[in-house]
Amino acid sequence: MLQLSNITLYRGEKILFDHADLTLYENHKIGIVGNNGCGKSTLFSLLLGNMSVDTGAVNLPNHLKWGVIEQQTPHSDLSLIDFVLEGDQALQSLQHQLKIAETNNNGIKIAELHGRLAEIDGYSAPARAASLLIDLGFSQHQIKQSVNQLSGGWRMRLNLCKVLLSRADILLLDEPTNHLDLEGILGLEKWLQIFSGTLLVISHDREFLDRVTQQTVYITDHQFKCYKGNYSFFEKQYANELAAQQTTFIKQQKKIAHMQSYVDRFRYKASKAKQAQSRLKAIEKMETIAAVQINSPFYFKFLPAPTGGNPMLYGRQINIGYNDKKVIQNATFHLNEGDRIALIGPNGAGKSTFIKLLAEKLQPLSGDFVRSNKLKIGYFAQHQIEQLNLDSTPLAHLIEIDPTISEQQARHFLGGFYFQGNRIIEPMTHFSGGEKARLALALLIWTKPNLLLLDEPTNHLDMQMREALSLAMQDFTGAVILVSHDRYLLESTADQLWLVANHKIQSFDGNLNDYAIWFEQYQKQTITNNIFDPMHNLESHPIKPTPSQNRAQQEAHDRRLRKLESKLQDLQEQLIDVQKQLANPVLFTQTVEAKQQQSALTEKQTQLQQKIDQVEAEWFGMSE
Numbered sequence: 001m002l003q004l005s006n007i008t009l010y011r012g013e014k015i016l017f018d019h020a021d022l023t024l025y026e027n028h029k030i031g032i033v034g035n036n037g038c039g040k041s042t043l044f045s046l047l048l049g050n051m052s053v054d055t056g057a058v059n060l061p062n063h064l065k066w067g068v069i070e071q072q073t074p075h076s077d078l079s080l081i082d083f084v085l086e087g088d089q090a091l092q093s094l095q096h097q098l099k100i101a102e103t104n105n106n107g108i109k110i111a112e113l114h115g116r117l118a119e120i121d122g123y124s125a126p127a128r129a130a131s132l133l134i135d136l137g138f139s140q141h142q143i144k145q146s147v148n149q150l151s152g153g154w155r156m157r158l159n160l161c162k163v164l165l166s167r168a169d170i171l172l173l174d175e176p177t178n179h180l181d182l183e184g185i186l187g188l189e190k191w192l193q194i195f196s197g198t199l200l201v202i203s204h205d206r207e208f209l210d211r212v213t214q215q216t217v218y219i220t221d222h223q224f225k226c227y228k229g230n231y232s233f234f235e236k237q238y239a240n241e242l243a244a245q246q247t248t249f250i251k252q253q254k255k256i257a258h259m260q261s262y263v264d265r266f267r268y269k270a271s272k273a274k275q276a277q278s279r280l281k282a283i284e285k286m287e288t289i290a291a292v293q294i295n296s297p298f299y300f301k302f303l304p305a306p307t308g309g310n311p312m313l314y315g316r317q318i319n320i321g322y323n324d325k326k327v328i329q330n331a332t333f334h335l336n337e338g339d340r341i342a343l344i345g346p347n348g349a350g351k352s353t354f355i356k357l358l359a360e361k362l363q364p365l366s367g368d369f370v371r372s373n374k375l376k377i378g379y380f381a382q383h384q385i386e387q388l389n390l391d392s393t394p395l396a397h398l399i400e401i402d403p404t405i406s407e408q409q410a411r412h413f414l415g416g417f418y419f420q421g422n423r424i425i426e427p428m429t430h431f432s433g434g435e436k437a438r439l440a441l442a443l444l445i446w447t448k449p450n451l452l453l454l455d456e457p458t459n460h461l462d463m464q465m466r467e468a469l470s471l472a473m474q475d476f477t478g479a480v481i482l483v484s485h486d487r488y489l490l491e492s493t494a495d496q497l498w499l500v501a502n503h504k505i506q507s508f509d510g511n512l513n514d515y516a517i518w519f520e521q522y523q524k525q526t527i528t529n530n531i532f533d534p535m536h537n538l539e540s541h542p543i544k545p546t547p548s549q550n551r552a553q554q555e556a557h558d559r560r561l562r563k564l565e566s567k568l569q570d571l572q573e574q575l576i577d578v579q580k581q582l583a584n585p586v587l588f589t590q591t592v593e594a595k596q597q598q599s600a601l602t603e604k605q606t607q608l609q610q611k612i613d614q615v616e617a618e619w620f621g622m623s624e
Contacts, residue, residue, distance in 0.1 A: 001025055002047065002170075002198075004224070007056030009042065016042055018222035019056070026064075026169075029192070029199040031209040031231055034219035036434070036462050040202045043219070044068070044172050047200075064198075067168025069176065070159045076147040080138065080158060083147050084129045087162035091122050121560075125165075132161050134523065135187030137180065137347050153179050164191050170198040177205050178459070181347045182485040186516050194614050204463045206231050207487040214607070228603065278491045278511040298468035300416035300445065305478030308450035309372035310336045312479055313358060318367030320350065320357050326365060327353045329503045337450070340480045342490045344508060344515050345500035346522065351483045354500060355381070355453050358481065378449025380457050384440045388428060394439050395424045401443060417442045433460035441469070450478035458486045487512050568615045575608045 004022040008015070016039035024030060032040050045051040046058055048068060076083050086092060094117050101109040117123065133143045136157060147155060156179045163171065171192075177185050185208060192199060192212040203209055209216075209231035216227045216234035227234040313335040320328040327350040335341070343351045356362040357369070359379040388397065398410050405413075414424050417438045428436065437460040444452075452473075458466050470492045473480065484490055490512060497508040497515065501522065508515065581601055 001059075001061065003057075003059040004046070004053075005057045005059065007046075007053040007058065009039070009046070009051075009053050011042070015222055017053075017224075020223045022217065022224040022226070024198070024200070024217075026198050027196065028215050029195075029213045030201070030215045030217055031213040031234075032200055032202045032217050032219070033209070033231065033234070033463070035464065038219040039222075040219060041174055044174055044200070044202070047172065064169035065167065067163045067166045067171045069163050069173060073152050073155050074147055074158060078147055080133055080143045080145060080147060080150075081126055081129045083158060084133065084161045084165055085125055087164075087166040088125060090120055090167055091117075091125055094120070094122060118557075129161075129165060132164060132187075132191065135184075135190060136161055137184035137187065139348075140526075157184070160188070164188075164195075168197060171195065171200070173199070173201040173203075175202055175204070177203060177208055177485065180485060182344065182487070183347055183519055185485055186519065196614075204458075204461065204466060205486060205488075206463065214610075281491070296464040296468060297418040298416060298465055300413075300442070300468065301472050302445055302476040302478075303448045305450040305476065306376060306448060307374060308337050308376070308478060309374040311370075312337060312339075312372045312375055312451055314368075314370045315364070316368040318357075318369055319365040320353055320362070321365055322353075322362075324365075326503065328500070328505060331367070331505045333498075333505060335451070335479055335481070337479055338477070340493055340495045341482070342494035342497050343481065343483045343500055344490075344497050344512075346519065349500045350503070350505075351500045352381070352455055354505065355379075355455050355481065355483060358451075359453050374450070376448065376450050377453060378444040378447055378451065379453045379455075380441060380444055381453075381455040382459065384444075385433070385436045385460070388436055388440065390428045390431075393425050393427060394419045394442075397439060397443055398446060402446060413446065414439075414442060434462060434465070437461055438465060452476065452478060452480045452482075454480070454482045454484070456484055457482075458484055458489060564615055568612065571608055571612045571615060575605065575612065578605045578608060 002022075002024040004017075004020065006019050006021060007017050008019055009017045032043060034040055042051065046053065047060065048066065049060075052058075074083065078086075094113055098110065098113045098117070101113060121128075130143055134140070138154070138157075142150070142154075147158060150158070160173075160176055160179070163173075176188060180188060185205070189208065189211045192201075199212065201209070201213065211230075213230050214228075216229065216231055218225045218227065218234060218238070227237050229237070311334040313333075315334070316332050318328070318331045319326050320331065331354075343354065345351055353362065357364060359377055359381075360371075361379075392400075394414055395407070395410055398414065399405060411424060414420075419435075419439070419442075428439070431439075437457070441457065457469065461469065466486060466489060470489050473493050480493060482490065482493055497510070497512075499506055499508040499515075499518075508518075510518070578601055
C-alpha cells in the first residue's frame with residue numbers, strides 16, 4: 001500500500017498539494033490525470049524519494065522493486081536484446097553468480113543456480129526480450145543491431161522495453177507513449193494488460209488509459225480525487241458530480257448543447273461503414289468530455305475553408321519514393337471536398353512519405369498526379385515546429401503570415417491557444433514543446449486551408465488541447481488527411497481509413513479495432529516469412545543449457561503449468577460464486593445497500609474475468 005497523509009507541497013511560491021491524502025493499493029492499475037502543472041510528475045518524484053513534502057507523511061513499502069523509465073538517451077555497443085535484458089536484474093545476478101561458480105568449478109552451486117534460472121524462466125529471457133522489442137515496433141533487422149546504431153527516438157523506446165522486462169513490483173510510467181507510433185502503443189498495451197504488479201501511468205492518450213487502467217486519480221484544486229474505473233468511466237462520474245453543482249450546471253449545459261449540435265449533424269449522415277459508425281460514437285462521447293473540459297483554457301475554431309474543387313487531388317498509377325527507391329507503388333486515389341481520411345499502416349510503410357507528396361514536398365517518381373488549382377494546403381508536421389524562429393514571438397509569427405492583422409485581432413485569436421497577456425510578445429526561446437506545437441497549429445489555421453494534412457499533430461499536446469483540436473475539427477468544412485497515434489482523434493475525425501502497407505495504398509473496410517487485429521496478423525506473417533528465430537544469429541547468449549539443464553527447465557515449465565491450472569480453476573470457482581450472488585433478486589431492489597452491493601459484485605466480476613483472461617493467455621502460451 002502507498003499512502004500520502006495530509007501532505008502539503010510547494011514548488012517555489014506555487015502550491016501543488018494542500019493537506020492532500022492519497023491511498024493506493026498493490027496490484028492496481030491506476031491512471032494519473034489532471035491539467036498541466038497540477039503535479040502529476042511531482043507525485044512520481046515524491047514516490048521515488050526524489051522530493052520531500054513540506055508537511056505531512058509519505059508511507060511507502062520498503063520491500064517492493066520500483067520500475068521507472070530512464071530519461072537519458074542510452075549509449076551502448078550492446079545488441080538491443082542484451083541491452084534490454086540488463087533490466088532483468090534477477091537474471092543478471094544469477095548469470096554473474098553462475099560465471100563465478102563455473103570459474104571455481106563448484107558443481108553444487110552450478111546445479112543450484114541453474115535450478116533458480118529455470119524457476120524464473122531465465123532460459124526463455126532472450127525470446128521474451130525479442131518478442132517485447134517486436135511488439136514495440138522494432139524490426140527483426142534492428143534487434144540484432146547495437147544500441148548506438150539507433151536514432152535518439154528509438155533509443156528512448158529501448159528504455160521503455162528495459163523497464164518492462166525489469167520484474168518491477170511497481171511501474172511508474174510518465175507519458176510512455178510519447179516515442180511510440182500507433183502499432184507500438186498497441187504492443188505496449190498488450191504487455192501492460194498482462195503485467196501483474198502495480199501500475200501508475202501518466203498519459204494524455206485517453207484510449208490508452210481506457211485499455212490499461214482500472215482506477216483513476218484526478219489531481220485538481222491541490223487534492224487527489226480517486227475514481228474506480230478507467231478514464232472514460234472517470235469522465236462520466238465527474239460529469240455527474242459537476243451536473244449536481246448548481247454553479248457549474250448552466251455552463252456545462254451550454255457546452256454540451258454546443259457539442260450536441262455535432263452529434264445531431266452526423267447522426268443521420270453516418271453510413272453503415274464501420275469507421276463512420278466509430279466516428280459517430282466518438283462524437284457522442286463529447287457530451288461527457290464537456291464536463292472535464294469546462295475549465296479548459298483553449299477555445300478556437302477553424303476559419304471557413306474556401307472551395308477546393310472536385311476532385312481536390314487525383315493520382316493514377318503513381319510510384320512514390322526517394323531517388324530510385326519506391327516506397328509506394330502503383331497508387332491510384334482521389335480526394336474530394338469534405339473527405340476525412342486517416343492513414344494507418346505499419347511503421348515505415350510510407351504514411352509520412354505519402355503526405356509529403358500531397359503537400360508538394362515530394363514529387364512522384366512516375367504516374368499521373370493532378371492537383372486542383374483551388375487547392376490551399378495546411379500542412380502540419382514536426383519540422384514545422386522546428387522551423388519556428390525561437391528569437392521571435394507568437395505575435396510576430398502571426399503578423400509575418402498576415403501583415404494586415406491588428407494587434408487586437410491577433411491577441412484574441414492567439415488567446416484561444418492560451419497565449420495570453422505578455423506571453424504573445426515573449427521570445428520563444430524557453431517555450432515548451434507543447435507551446436510550440438500550439439503556435440504552429442494556430443498559424444496553420446489562420447491561413448484558411450481547404451485541405452488539412454496532419455502528420456502526428458498531437459505529439460506535444462496535452463489532453464485538453466487534444467480535446468479542443470478534436471472539437472474544432474468537427475466544424476472544419478474542408479478535407480482532412482491525418483496520421484496520428486491518438487485513436488480518439490482518429491475516430492472522432494475520420495470517416496475513411498486508408499491502409500498503407502506492402503508498398504500499396506488501399507481503402508480499409510473496418511475500424512481501428514479491426515486494424516489492431518489486422519496488424520497482429522501482419523506482424524506474425526512478417527515474422528513467419530522471414531523465418532524469424534529470436535534466438536538465432538545473436539552474438540551473445542545469456543545461457544547455453546546442457547541436456548540436464550534442459551530437463552530442469554522442462555520440470556520448471558511443467559510446475560508453472562500446474563500452478564496456472566490450479567489458479568485458473570480457483571478463479572473460475574470465484575467467478576461462479578459471484579455470478580450466483582448477482583442472480584439474487586434482492587440486489588435489484590432500489591435500496592442504497594442493494595445498489596452498493598450490486599456495484600461491488602459487478603466490479604469484482606469484471607476483475608475476475610480480466611484475471612481469468614490473463615491466466616488463460618499465459619497458460620495457452622506455455623502450452624504451445
